[in-house]
Structures are given as structure tokens and as C-alpha cells.
Amino acid sequence: MGDYLLALHISGAARASQDGRDIDLGPGDFALFDSARPYSISFRAARSFAHVIYQVPRASLDARGRAGQATALRVPAISPPGRLASPYLRALAAASRRPADEAPGQAFVDVALDLVAGALRASDGHPGGPPRGAARIGGLRAYALAHLGDPDLSPESIARANYISVRHLHRLFASEELSLAAWVRDQRLRRCRDDLADPRLRHLPVSRIAGRWGYRSPAHFTRSFSARFGVTPRELRGAARPRAAWSPL
Numbered sequence: 001m002g003d004y005l006l007a008l009h010i011s012g013a014a015r016a017s018q019d020g021r022d023i024d025l026g027p028g029d030f031a032l033f034d035s036a037r038p039y040s041i042s043f044r045a046a047r048s049f050a051h052v053i054y055q056v057p058r059a060s061l062d063a064r065g066r067a068g069q070a071t072a073l074r075v076p077a078i079s080p081p082g083r084l085a086s087p088y089l090r091a092l093a094a095a096s097r098r099p100a101d102e103a104p105g106q107a108f109v110d111v112a113l114d115l116v117a118g119a120l121r122a123s124d125g126h127p128g129g130p131p132r133g134a135a136r137i138g139g140l141r142a143y144a145l146a147h148l149g150d151p152d153l154s155p156e157s158i159a160r161a162n163y164i165s166v167r168h169l170h171r172l173f174a175s176e177e178l179s180l181a182a183w184v185r186d187q188r189l190r191r192c193r194d195d196l197a198d199p200r201l202r203h204l205p206v207s208r209i210a211g212r213w214g215y216r217s218p219a220h221f222t223r224s225f226s227a228r229f230g231v232t233p234r235e236l237r238g239a240a241r242p243r244a245a246w247s248p249l
Contacts, residue, residue, distance in 0.1 A: 002035035002055075003033070003037075003055050003056055003058055004056040004058060005034075005037055005054075005056055006030060006031075006032055006033075006053070006191055007025065007030060007032075007051065007052075007053055008029075008051070008052040008054065008086070008089050008093070008118060008170070009025040009026060009029050009049075009051055009209060010028075011027050011029065011049055011050045012043060012044065012051075013025070013043070013044045014042065014049065014051060015028060015048075016031060016033070016039070016041040016042075016044050017039065017040050018037065018039035018040075019069050019071050019072055021038070021071075021072040021073070021108055022072075023073070025074060026076075028076075028077050028078075028087075029076055029077050029082070030089065030119075031071075031072060031073060032061075032071050032072075032073070032116075032120055033071055034231035035148070039071075039072070056113070056116075061113065061117060066114060069217075070121065073120065074194025079119075081118060081122045081123070082119065084115055084139045085115040085118075085119045086118055087113060087139075088111070088115055088142055089116070089193055092108060092109070102151060106189055107145060107190065108145055111138060111141050111145060114134070114137075115138040115142070118134045118138060124195075132171075137172055137173065137176065137227035139207060140162060140180065141180075141183065143158060143161060144164060144180070144184050145187065148184070148187060148191060148213055149213055149217050150214060151215070152215045153184060155169055155170065155181055158180065178229055185224070188213045188214055188215070189224060189228045190195050191212075192209055192210060192232070193229060195213075195237065196236050196237045197237070198243065202237070206218070206233045206234060209233075210233075221233070226247040
């Protein structure tokens with residue numbers, strides 16, 4: 001079975017169809033299509049246009065509930081889900097054109113998929129959609145990922161930057177597997193692990209890599225890293241193999 005295709009319209013106008021539904025896409029709108037079934041996307045020739053297609057592995061969306069069934073449903077850029085997901089998708093597309101060592105990692109792709117899945121379910125109107133606040137959680141995680149290198153990043157600073165109370169932030173994450181603070185710690189350690197395993201960054205001291213991801217104390221970083229992965233940063237670096245290049249959605 002083929003992958004899903006996520007069509008993000010940038011400029012101009014487009015018309016798309018699948019499963020008997022026809023939709024018009026304007027700047028910032030996006031929609032999902034199933035490449036295993038007939039579909040079409042056309043552009044108005046009278047005007048220039050820009051359009052991004054993400055190839056999404058089927059399992060990546062199927063694992064996120066019923067989002068993969070919401071084909072040929074327009075998510076408007078001005079809708080609440082669109083205002084969260086569309087700018088993030090545009091930024092991810094721009095970042096993917098950078099050199100491999102500057103391209104975003106899988107965690108950033110996962111955030112995009114969470115945002116897209118929530119937006120598609122909201123457009124589908126399916127009662128089994130995401131829990132209340134799922135799109136908000138995705139937006140908060142996206143902000144945290146963009147500021148992981150800030151040693152002052154905290155639930156308080158994240159809440160303040162996103163104009164919500166700390167109490168409301170904790171309430172949003174109450175049903176999640178990890179609190180936001182624990183999720184941030186885990187994401188930082190994962191980024192450090194990826195950098196330590198990257199042969200292109202072997203010239204950077206371990207302390208420099210830790211500092212890149214918000215750790216002020218090398219000793220605290222080493223303790224946290226060893227507890228999380230069962231090896232010290234230097235041991236992991238010594239056993240590192242070249243990592244695979246990032247690939248878009």
C-alpha cells in the first residue's frame with residue numbers, strides 16, 4: 001500500500017479531489033490524500049503557485065487514530081488547528097532544504113505529525129478524535145523543541161510565552177505519559193545522544209554538546225545521561241556509528 005501525501009498549499013490556488021470530494025486550497029491550507037487510491041491536484045495556470053507535498057509513511061498516521069481516513073478534507077489556514085499546524089509545516093519544509101547536519105530531527109517530524117493528525121480529525125468531525133487540548137499540547141511541545149538550547153526553558157517560561165497559566169499547562173499534560181518538564185529532559189538527552197553519535201561532531205567536546213542543549217553543568221549532564229542510557233557520554237561516543245540522514249515526512 002502506498003504512503004499518504006500531505007499537500008500544503010503556499011501561494012496561488014489549487015483544486016484537489018479524492019473519494020468523491022472536491023476541495024479548493026488557498027495559501028496555508030492543507031489536506032491529506034491516499035496515494036493508493038485515485039486522486040488529483042490541479043493548479044490555476046493563470047497565476048503562479050507554490051505547493052509542498054510531504055510523503056507520510058502510512059504507519060505514522062495510522063498510529064495516530066483515524067486521521068488517515070480524513071482524505072480530501074481541507075484544513076483552512078485560518079482555522080484554530082490550521083493556525084497551529086500550517087506555520088509549523090512551512091517551517092519544517094524550509095528546514096528540510098538545509099544541509100543534512102542542520103536538518104531537523106525525527107522529534108520535530110513527530111510534532112508535525114501530531115499537529116496534522118489532530119487537525120485532520122478536527123476537520124473530519126469524528127467523535128473519536130484527539131483528547132481535548134491535543135493540538136494545544138502539540139503547540140507547546142513545538143515551542144519547547146525550538147528552545148531546547150535555552151537553559152532557562154521551564155514549564156513557567158513555556159506557559160508565559162504561550163499566554164497560558166502554569167496550572168493550565170500542567171492540567172493539559174496530566175493525562176500524558178510524561179509531564180512537560182520530564183518530556184523536555186528526555187528530548188534534550190536524545191538530542192545530546194544523537195550529537196554524540198554523529199561523527200561530524202566529534203571535534204566538539206562533550207561539555208559543548210551538553211551546553212548546546214541547555215545543560216549548564218557537565219557533571220549533572222553526565223549523571224542524567226548515564227541514568228537514561230546506561231552508558232556515559234564518552235562511552236557512547238567511543239562506540240558511535242554514523243547516523244542515518246534525516247528524511248522528510
